[in-house]
Amino acid sequence: MLDSAAKPLLEIKDVCQRYRTGSGEERALVLDHVSMTLNEGEIVALLGRSGCGKSSLLRIISGLAKPADGTVLFRGKPVDEPSAGIAMVFQSAALFPWLTVLANVELGLRAKKVPEHEARARALKAIDLIGLDGFESAFPKELSGGMRQRVGFARALVVAPNLLLMDEPFSALDVLTAETLRTDFLDLWVEGRMPIKSILMVTHNIEEAVLMCNRIVVLSSNPGRIAAEIQVNLQHPRNRLDPEFRQMVDKIYALMTRRPVPTAPARDGAFSGLGLGMSLPNISTNLLAGMLEAVAATPYNGRADLPALADDLQMTIDDLFPVAETLQLMRFAEIEEGDIKLTLAGLRFAEADVDVRKKLFGDHLLAYVPLAARVKMVLDERPAHWARAARFLEELEDYMSEEYAETTLKSIINWGRYGETFAYDEASETLSLENPQ
Numbered sequence: 001m002l003d004s005a006a007k008p009l010l011e012i013k014d015v016c017q018r019y020r021t022g023s024g025e026e027r028a029l030v031l032d033h034v035s036m037t038l039n040e041g042e043i044v045a046l047l048g049r050s051g052c053g054k055s056s057l058l059r060i061i062s063g064l065a066k067p068a069d070g071t072v073l074f075r076g077k078p079v080d081e082p083s084a085g086i087a088m089v090f091q092s093a094a095l096f097p098w099l100t101v102l103a104n105v106e107l108g109l110r111a112k113k114v115p116e117h118e119a120r121a122r123a124l125k126a127i128d129l130i131g132l133d134g135f136e137s138a139f140p141k142e143l144s145g146g147m148r149q150r151v152g153f154a155r156a157l158v159v160a161p162n163l164l165l166m167d168e169p170f171s172a173l174d175v176l177t178a179e180t181l182r183t184d185f186l187d188l189w190v191e192g193r194m195p196i197k198s199i200l201m202v203t204h205n206i207e208e209a210v211l212m213c214n215r216i217v218v219l220s221s222n223p224g225r226i227a228a229e230i231q232v233n234l235q236h237p238r239n240r241l242d243p244e245f246r247q248m249v250d251k252i253y254a255l256m257t258r259r260p261v262p263t264a265p266a267r268d269g270a271f272s273g274l275g276l277g278m279s280l281p282n283i284s285t286n287l288l289a290g291m292l293e294a295v296a297a298t299p300y301n302g303r304a305d306l307p308a309l310a311d312d313l314q315m316t317i318d319d320l321f322p323v324a325e326t327l328q329l330m331r332f333a334e335i336e337e338g339d340i341k342l343t344l345a346g347l348r349f350a351e352a353d354v355d356v357r358k359k360l361f362g363d364h365l366l367a368y369v370p371l372a373a374r375v376k377m378v379l380d381e382r383p384a385h386w387a388r389a390a391r392f393l394e395e396l397e398d399y400m401s402e403e404y405a406e407t408t409l410k411s412i413i414n415w416g417r418y419g420e421t422f423a424y425d426e427a428s429e430t431l432s433l434e435n436p437q
């Protein structure tokens with residue numbers, strides 16, 4: 001007898017996928033001999049750029065699509081149709097608008113012929129677990145995007161699957177809602193409170209993968225192949241500002257962009273090097289906000305060709321580029337093939353009022369600009385919560401020229417003031433906490 005517990009929950013062997021064009025011709029391979037396994041107790045990220053075949057693979061695993069070649073074994077048996085032990089959470093939950101939250105969650109159980117009273121009890125439990133208590137009789141249109149997505153989670157959990165597949169489940173939510181749902185979900189997982197054994201989560205977001213998963217499988221693009229597997233052994237709850245966390249993100253980022261990881265901080269050039277040694281261009285927060293607004297508005301609606309945008313804003317591309325790069329550094333935008341594309345945070349910023357903007361800016365500054373986190377830490381640690389600016393200048397000069405150090409410090413002061421991360425007094429040239437306790 002084979003001991004099924006010792007076997008992987010899911011085995012994917014040499015899976016290939018290709019699609020046909022409208023005229024019936026075969027296109028190039030989308031998935032090229034993808035093999036991986038998933039064991040009980042694991043939460044694994046399938047990480048790759050948009051279009052690399054992540055959703056295609058997930059559909060094959062769930063039995064919703066057939067691969068061109070290769071096999072998928074779930075608990076040792078081939079998957080060729082949707083299986084009772086596998087449930088899926090999609091990017092946004094397709095809820096029935098005429099059904100209440102409770103009825104939407106019960107639906108999957110009804111289809112499985114679960115008796116009515118049992119279905120009700122299980123649905124109520126799942127609703128409670130995922131933080132929707134009190135919303136049982138609400139209709140989808142009465143719920144926020146985050147709450148609707150929670151219904152999607154409840155609907156997947158209620159069937160008590162062994163394996164939960166998630167296809168970019170947080171990517172349609174705004175940043176803060178996404179983070180709340182992520183951490184709520186992660187708490188349930190870490191505490192073992194969900195009726196599931198393993199999770200395979202598709203994402204294009206490196207930080208999300210490092211935050212949540214204990215293993216990351218990186219899928220390359222054109223064709224989709226397994227490019228790397230990375231074990232993440234950081235303790236939960238994980239802290240995005242933890243140097244080990246940042247290092248892992250940088251490593252994976254380099255891997256995905258096939259850029260060598262910089263080993264020593266460079267002495268010049270904006271953003272060269274990682275960490276504290278990164279020099280920052282002197283860009284006003286007005287300009288940053290203005291660019292976010294411009295890209296969010298019509299005709300761009302979130303994505304703009306950089307040269308066209310430069311024309312539009314009557315700037316040279318050389319002036320525009322550092323602005324775009326700063327937005328990218330702070331994760332308000334991504335630069336992709338000559339386009340600037342706003343992230344959800346970027347879009348949210350563009351739509352927000354000034355207080356929300358400042359908060360969001362301050363949060364991103366601390367999370368993504370190591371020097372800002374450093375300044376904050378020094379101010380936090382000091383009993384009177386102030387420090388001379390010169391103190392940081394000296395520190396920066398270990399990494400870069402005097403001139404770059406000055407520009408960098410000036411930028412961090414301006415950005416920190418805007419984000420209300422810290423205050424600066426011109427007369428005494430001192431930094432202090434905005435609201436010392």
Ligand SMILES: Nc1ncnc2c1ncn2[C@@H]1O[C@H](COP(=O)(O)OP(=O)(O)O)[C@@H](O)[C@H]1O
Pocket residue numbers: 019020030048049050051052053054055056057
């Ligand atoms: N049903 C389909 N028919 C034709 N092409 C498809 C189909 N589904 C996906 N593709 C193509 O396959 C590639 C991978 O798509 P997908 O699996 O959705 O990637 P990802 O989820 O990583 O963004 C893309 O180029 C996409 O256009």
Ligand SMILES: [Mg+2]
Pocket residue numbers: 054055056167
């Ligand atoms: Mg996809």
